[in-house]
Amino acid sequence: MLARPAIREVVFLLDVDNTLLDNDRFKADLDTRVLRDFGEPAREEYWQLYERERQRLGYADYLAALQGFREGRDDDPDLLRMSGFMLDYPFAERIYAGAMEAVEHLHKLGTPVILSDGDMVFQPRKVQRSGLWDALRGRVLIYLHKQNMLDAVQRRYPARHYVMVDDKPQLLASMKQSMGERLTTVFVRQGHYATAPETAAIKPPPDLTIERIGELAGFNLQQFSLGACSTPAS
Template structure:
């Protein structure tokens, strides 16, 4: 029995989504404003408390389940059912960071870009599609509950001689670096509230590169990520 094997890529770029390619903080602010407008500040705060409890329990954002639990006591509220449309039809294409798609196109000239995101199996893929990222990445999209625990699965799907992980969370980058070692270059994009919080923390191992925004990657060349990448596949 013949088993198909996938030839490894010389270089794969692994791209986070939230606060890396698109401004998820802006979405959260808009969602909070919509909740307050329809239900008042106290109910808005109750939603975010539910959201935080689920995030701490599961380790990823679950806006839809938080909304499901938020409905308790509000079943007859005229605005309740409209909230699902607000979340599911949110115009994420308007929340892409400047030149995010151009950056993906540039990275494609250096290697194979792949989305590697945390999230649920419904809302996160929909967000990626709505933003135009699914098409831009040509369907190369991975969404796991905890991506730092799924590196074997990621490598099976996208074998490569070397990887570059681009993310706004330096602690997650450090966790992945500890697993993949020299086969991974970590790039910290200092965007969003997670990056702002982490700016005062000491992260070990520190990111290999730190950039102020995603479009800064357009100024980078292959040797900025790994000087021997061009020959790594045959080394």
């Protein structure tokens, strides 16, 4: 019989895309590549397929869109090179400044764990190639819809308190409604959600708001637990 995991004091749950890693830059590079190799009509087709898959699945799946894009292009050598572009993309160059330092700091305060949405091929590949897999010491959870998997997360990493760090305030609100005061939510104002409507309209609003992921390297444990201050400790 397997031993039950020890109960930790604090577990930090860290999103990947536009939280630790600039996924908007990847999308821009992918857009440029599709336009260069296939032209404007094909570029529009790819992103229509991408959006259709995102609506169907509830998360971004670039490879599924590429599979649909393949139809009618089986004899195009650029199509095979496109898959290589995605899988070998230098995600380590897209880690936000200060993100790795923040992760190392969180190791000193508790147990940081990646908690991400995504598919079972491209998203793990992204985490590995970016260096985040090693930085998080293999503590990586990737689900279809992470807000629906909170019971599983708590079984895998039982703790007295959790901190969720994400760039999507609406998702943070959903998780807060499920976990209540056992969860501190941290909104990182990065990526395209940074320009979304004011978070005050979201109920409940994030406990903490920061402008850059690197700011977490200056936080102390009390600030995360109490959720009362968004200014790093001096």
